Amino acid sequence: MIYDPNTLSNINEVKTTHIDLNFNVDFERKIIDALVTLKLVTLVDNVEQVILDTRCLNIKSVSCSGVQLKHQLADRNEKFGSALHIQLNNKLSANTEFDLVVNYNTLEQGTAVQWLEPIQTTGKSHPYLFTQCQAIHARSLLPCQDTPAFKISYNAIVEVPTLLRALMSAIEVGETINVQNNTKIYKFEQTIKIPSYLIALAVGNLVGKEIGPRSTVWTEPEVIESAASEFEDTEQFIAIGEQLLTPYEWKKYDLLVLPASFPYGGMENPCLTFVTPTLLAGDKSLVDVVAHEISHSWMGNLVTTSNWEHFWLNEGWTVFIERKIMGRLHGDKESEFDAIIGWRSLEQDIKLFGPDNALTALTPKLKDVDPDDSFSSVPYEKGFNFLYHIQKVIGGPEYFEPYMKAHVQEFAGKSITTDDWRKFLYSFVEKNFPEKKAALDNIKWDDWLHAPGMPPVKNEFDQTLAKACIELAERWNCARNNKAFDEFSSADIENFTPGQKRWQQVCLKADYDPIFPYVVKFVTEQGRMKYVRPLYRLLNQTTNGSELAKSTFKNNRSFYHPIAAAMIEKDILKEC
Ligand SMILES: CC/C=C\C/C=C\C[C@@H](O)/C=C/C=C/C=C\[C@@H](O)CCCC(=O)O
Numbered sequence: 320m321i322y323d324p325n326t327l328s329n330i331n332e333v334k335t336t337h338i339d340l341n342f343n344v345d346f347e348r349k350i351i352d353a354l355v356t357l358k359l360v361t362l363v364d365n366v367e368q369v370i371l372d373t374r375c376l377n378i379k380s381v382s383c384s385g386v387q388l389k390h391q392l393a394d395r396n397e398k399f400g401s402a403l404h405i406q407l408n409n410k411l412s413a414n415t416e417f418d419l420v421v422n423y424n425t426l427e428q429g430t431a432v433q434w435l436e437p438i439q440t441t442g443k444s445h446p447y448l449f450t451q452c453q454a455i456h457a458r459s460l461l462p463c464q465d466t467p468a469f470k471i472s473y474n475a476i477v478e479v480p481t482l483l484r485a486l487m488s489a490i491e492v493g494e495t496i497n498v499q500n501n502t503k504i505y506k507f508e509q510t511i512k513i514p515s516y517l518i519a520l521a522v523g524n525l526v527g528k529e530i531g532p533r534s535t536v537w538t539e540p541e542v543i544e545s546a547a548s549e550f551e552d553t554e555q556f557i558a559i560g561e562q563l564l565t566p567y568e569w570k571k572y573d574l575l576v577l578p579a580s581f582p583y584g585g586m587e588n589p590c591l592t593f594v595t596p597t598l599l600a601g602d603k604s605l606v607d608v609v610a611h612e613i614s615h616s617w618m619g620n621l622v623t624t625s626n627w628e629h630f631w632l633n634e635g636w637t638v639f640i641e642r643k644i645m646g647r648l649h650g651d652k653e654s655e656f657d658a659i660i661g662w663r664s665l666e667q668d669i670k671l672f673g674p675d676n677a678l679t680a681l682t683p684k685l686k687d688v689d690p691d692d693s694f695s696s697v698p699y700e701k702g703f704n705f706l707y708h709i710q711k712v713i714g715g716p717e718y719f720e721p722y723m724k725a726h727v728q729e730f731a732g733k734s735i736t737t738d739d740w741r742k743f744l745y746s747f748v749e750k751n752f753p754e755k756k757a758a759l760d761n762i763k764w765d766d767w768l769h770a771p772g773m774p775p776v777k778n779e780f781d782q783t784l785a786k787a788c789i790e791l792a793e794r795w796n797c798a799r800n801n802k803a804f805d806e807f808s809s810a811d812i813e814n815f816t817p818g819q820k821r822w823q824q825v826c827l828k829a830d831y832d833p834i835f836p837y838v839v840k841f842v843t844e845q846g847r848m849k850y851v852r853p854l855y856r857l858l859n860q861t862t863n864g865s866e867l868a869k870s871t872f873k874n875n876r877s878f879y880h881p882i883a884a885a886m887i888e889k890d891i892l893k894e895c
């Protein structure tokens with residue numbers, strides 16, 4: 320029995336194995352005219368219908384072997400979209416392979432695609448679009464079984480205005496010009512099986528520059544040089560990932576620097592990681608996000624959570640590998656400081672959700688829950704701390720690192736649950752170092768996996784970098800009483816990493832009104848949720864900033880990606 324509470328599709332009757340996409344991108348109407356062919360196989364006898372996930376799609380026709388099929392869009396479920404019921408002409412027995420062809424177009428109000436006017440791009444002269452399908456937005460790009468339980472290969476043909484370039488989470492295999500339509504046609508192939516949330520498309524005025532033997536960085540022309548130098552260490556990250564895990568399987572690892580409204584730090588779309596332009600700090604100080612996305616090449620993209628309740632298997636593992644990569648490159652002090660910052664953000668999120676909130680469990684129940692509403696640092700940081708704790712109790716990296724490799728070898732290409740993960744961990748330990756089994760038995764499994772709130776164990780990390788921040792804060796605090804402000808200068812934080820400086824949040828928490836214009840500028844210049852959501856929330860909670868937070872959001876709503884706009888709206892406008 321396959322379980323995924325966040326799909327409306329009949330995943331226990333039928334399974335998609337491959338998708339052919341044909342997209343015609345129409346910037347004037349802000350729609351994608353599309354034809355999708357889904358290759359399916361029945362899992363049981365007597366299958367009479369296929370139910371696909373959709374959200375904000377205009378379905379025109381559905382056919383099988385050239386014969387039109389009856390179909391119906393069910394009433395819209397606010398959280399999960401509209402199920403597309405497709406009536407098959409015959410009852411199919413188990414293991415029957417068949418194709419469904421759906422002719423449809425996307426709608427502007429869909430949540431996967433953000434359409435940008437030229438003014439919203441860096442160059443200001445061409446339109447742009449990009450998709451974000453994780454967690455359950457693929458259904459507003461194409462009708463599909465929108466579940467990470469199934470993995471599909473895909474091919475795509477994408478027609479775009481001739482001056483623009485299309486990129487996808489796949490390998491480009493062709494590029495032709497259609498002189499008649501004044502369009503360009505790009506062809507892509509993703510031969511490795513991936514879950515639907517990793518289908519990704521971007522179209523814009525894009526140029527590429529090679530930054531390594533298997534990597535090209537793509538951006539608008541204006542930022543290509545700065546992006547190429549910011550990300551020049553990409554190959555080193557991949558190489559360390561390969562040493563830690565298994566050979567990199569995806570052939571290319573390209574990076575696409577998105578316009579400012581991209582709602583996440585990065586998104587691990589295979590062959591083509593999407594990143595926020597806020598990473599272009601000029602000093603490589605934020606490239607840990609690239610190490611994170613590269614780590615997803617194994618954790619998440621090869622070994623995938625089977626539903627969103629086990630999201631920590633993607634993110635906890637990825638943070639764990641990311642910190643190993645950064646530790647190998649810059650030393651443990653820096654990566655352990657990241658772990659301390661991560662613990663703090665876990666504390667903040669658990670406080671925000673409430674320590675008894677069931678969504679703060681590592682494996683939360685997501686029936687009737689929109690995964691976006693459950694998003695927090697819990698799967699990332701509680702997940703990381705859990706793996707760090709296991710590493711410690713079984714004897715350290717010497718024991719844990721061979722197990723990490725074996726984990727990827729065992730599960731590559733599969734979608735797994737926390738139970739699958741735990742069974743394999745036990746079998747590996749019992750086989751390779753049975754003397755450590757007792758240590759595994761002593762882990763507080765239930766508390767780690769199922770209890771809400773902070774983890775049952777607090778790991779110890781190197782405090783060197785944290786101490787510098789705490790000492791400065793203590794000096795500031797003392798100076799408050801004796802008004803001895805002259806002893807401070809910007810030199811105090813000259814050597815701090817960006818992680819050590821979180822100025823705007825500190826000021827808002829201290830109810831310091833003069834920071835307001837800077838906060839407004841920052842939250843309207845870029846749309847990364849990790850930055851803008853806490854700042855909007857904190858501004859909204861200040862004594863004098865609540866109206867400013869609301870009006871700033873209302874006046875800039877169209878700047879934000881639909882996912883970010885929905886979340887900020889819930890944070891500050893729909894609070895109880
Ligand atoms: C307890 C949480 C359980 C399930 C949530 C499932 C999916 C979360 C969904 O809302 C989508 C997440 C997409 C994340 C994409 C990239 C991130 O890893 C970026 C992290 C934040 C950042 O660095 O900006």
Ligand SMILES: [Zn+2]
Pocket residue numbers: 587611615633634637
């Ligand atoms: Zn991630």
